[in-house]
Amino acid sequence: MQNSKKLCSLAVILTERDNVAVAAADLPAGTQIFEELFLREAIPQAQKFSLQEIRKGEPVIRYGVTIGYATQDICAGVQVTQFMLRVPPTPSLESLRYAVNVRPTEELPLPPVTTWEGYPNREGPAGTRNLLGIITSVQCVAGVVRRVEERIRRDLLPKYPGVDDVCVITHSYGCGVAIKAREAYIPIRAIRNIIRHPNFGGEFILIGLGCEKLTFDMLLEPEEITSENCLYLQDCEGHEAAEKAIMELAEQKLRILNKRKRQTLPLSQLLIGMQCGGSDSLSGVSANPAAGYASDLLVRGGATVLFSEVTEVRDGVQFLAERCVSEEVGHKLAEQMKWYDDYLEAGGVDRDANPTPGNKKGGLANIAEKAMGSIAKSGTAPIIDVLEPAEKPEKRGLIYAATPASDIVCGPSQAASGIGLQVFMTGRGTPYGLNVCPVIKICSRNEMKKRWFDMIDISAGDILTGKKTIEEVGTEIFREILEVASGRKIPYSDQYGYHNDMCFFNPAPIT
């Protein structure tokens, strides 16, 4: 689908079937689009307009798919807003066809570079950074650990130049929760897995309070529960003793981590995540397909790429189902969709609760349109597996990691799955960042990059102006990924320390 794009400098028309186009720039009234089509009104950048008359009840088509039904007669050359569209029904999960459109990996484009410099681990993907990981098992201890974090950065880190930083993982889970609830395994798995993040090099310090529900044995193997790895604050004699004890553990770990060295590694040791947030209707035309092309290059080179966000693929799930390598993987995909459908229904909403006011200002009418743009970031590679939230991948290639679409929850979930880097596409702009791995930000429009010149790493906007192709920007993103993963470049969010909280997904009740 994203290969059949027909672009002009004024507007984006994605397939021959489309009866709406998206303005690539602010277009004044009267602008001539085709020989017989003039705009009847001004169309702001990223907004949709009709290419032909669309009668009430008829489908409105973009990306070659129905993104809604006209709620009124729409004449040619006018803006098509969210209010003129009725959301189409959710695609049925029963009629999905699996594995009928699997592109052989050999057909994917060859990457221009096939190695990077990472910190190899005994097992699993390599690290992109060398971090001292301090993980909390419960929110109660967050204040203490954050204070010690500053002390470590100030007093210890300068002595261990081989270590990039200290990374404290605090979260709201661990106690005051129904630890045996049906869905409690979801946040628990996230915490279990973040402890083993590849950037921590197999080392960690786990800090608990001592009376909480999430006990160390729920997070660690018996042989990992040692006095070098774990500390309960209730076992310390007061505040100063607690801080000192953590400092001592930290110094022991820093000595070990300081010996880690970057090595030239094959792409097969790289695991990255793709996410989009604050999207506009151009995200699905420029930034996301370019990221998808970068993903294809990575997968062809042997790397593993996760993409996520259940409510943002739900309306395009039929296209993902076709790309699943087997019936089994397809069923896993459908199961994740079903779980989320039920979860939302229990809260009295559906997947159209997803789009934000910013998405809508950015021209996205509804979740059906948003989903088509969102899945573009998955490129064209076969989907070799489907993960539950925060699960670790066991296969290599393109993987659908089912997570909430919320940037703030998807990021930590992919982080728990072990990504060494996240590529984040945005239309409206966000300072979002993670402390456990670098985040590269790609915007959909040059106007955004001009405005946030010191926050957005790469603009995909030249795809809209016709100056560059999707493949060119995609290759640029691919090269940026390797630069950042190899530690040769620091993305903006890390330069300023703009890091968001680890909002792990917890669908279970609190007590």
Next chain:
Amino acid sequence: MQNSKKLCSLAVILTERDNVAVAAADLPAGTQIFEELFLREAIPQAQKFSLQEIRKGEPVIRYGVTIGYATQDICAGVQVTQFMLRVPPTPSLESLRYAVNVRPTEELPLPPVTTWEGYPNREGPAGTRNLLGIITSVQCVAGVVRRVEERIRRDLLPKYPGVDDVCVITHSYGCGVAIKAREAYIPIRAIRNIIRHPNFGGEFILIGLGCEKLTFDMLLEPEEITSENCLYLQDCEGHEAAEKAIMELAEQKLRILNKRKRQTLPLSQLLIGMQCGGSDSLSGVSANPAAGYASDLLVRGGATVLFSEVTEVRDGVQFLAERCVSEEVGHKLAEQMKWYDDYLEAGGVDRDANPTPGNKKGGLANIAEKAMGSIAKSGTAPIIDVLEPAEKPEKRGLIYAATPASDIVCGPSQAASGIGLQVFMTGRGTPYGLNVCPVIKICSRNEMKKRWFDMIDISAGDILTGKKTIEEVGTEIFREILEVASGRKIPYSDQYGYHNDMCFFNPAPIT
């Protein structure tokens, strides 16, 4: 009930009906309790032992109520553990009797002091601190705002000595959520209300991103949405401009706040919260009843006191119902219990998901026993109103503010209700703290205070040793509340900056 305590230096027996007692210290096997009762085994401090033979199926009675049914024959003088008790059924909400045990306020003990020094506000309770409040409407901006917080503290605060600190409220809500879900009003109300916290003196800075679902108009009145109060980061031209813009807003607000002065105020302008966490079976004997006595003094003096934690009062709700001043207030109480029963049931658990391993190590067998200890902190005053989570009180006196029992969620909820100070009772110890108001920590045992001498503000343990009465320790707590509220004393958690995250309660789905 808590007036009929019979204490000896060895064990605590709360009413004549009780067939179990709690060890006030570690008691060796053979210890003589009464003329004819010797301990058959060693009983660790805070653990229960049987005062007489209890046959299988018979009620086990503590606080004069059935805390469970014996699952086996229990002979006299042995430890009674959680495994020997079957949890009693949840008290029915249909058969509650309202307003039948309302102690007239005039009968409450007279406070020894009736004024304090606070920052008066145009309306509502006075502030206990003078803080520059910077509130985020969405988690996306947290990284930026936290960095600016450090800059403000370093570069601006020294110029405004009348301002105590800058207080940044970040949270996981605001976007990636189902903003129109049935229960979305709960977190939204919390954020609305925390903006108006009495310690912010009617001033605030609200920082959003610009594309999120939780828009400023959902949090503010139209006349409050001004360029002095609000900023969307997407309206700034880049990172440096965004930080500079927040710094400028901060300086404007600091100039205003710097003029606030403490004044001698009546207790009626004081609003405080009571919470317990990491409880043990002595919490309900020493720390909580002493805090309850302090609450009685405050209420008698005209102050407002909130107590909370639905799952921790659920099994003692019949006693609270009797103390409600009217049928209407009683029905509000029952409604909150019902809501939470349903919420837990939807997640596949019940209120007995509440007790923690630490509670159990501390001798609490189940939620029925825990609840009886927990409600002791409400003292004996009439319950004049019931609030939903994070609602602001409109009446003065003792109020039940329904919140989750989780320390980490109850605290922010009470903070959103506007408390100027929280009194936190603990058996096992926690470094818990809030940045928006001071937290005084009271422990149940002297052993805890000895161990965490520099983290626990007051020990109620002398009640157990017989050195002090509940009234004496309660008066000590009352005086400490006024010292801290008046800014003459800084509790430990604030000395170290041990502050937990604002984990606002969100029972609605995320997207």
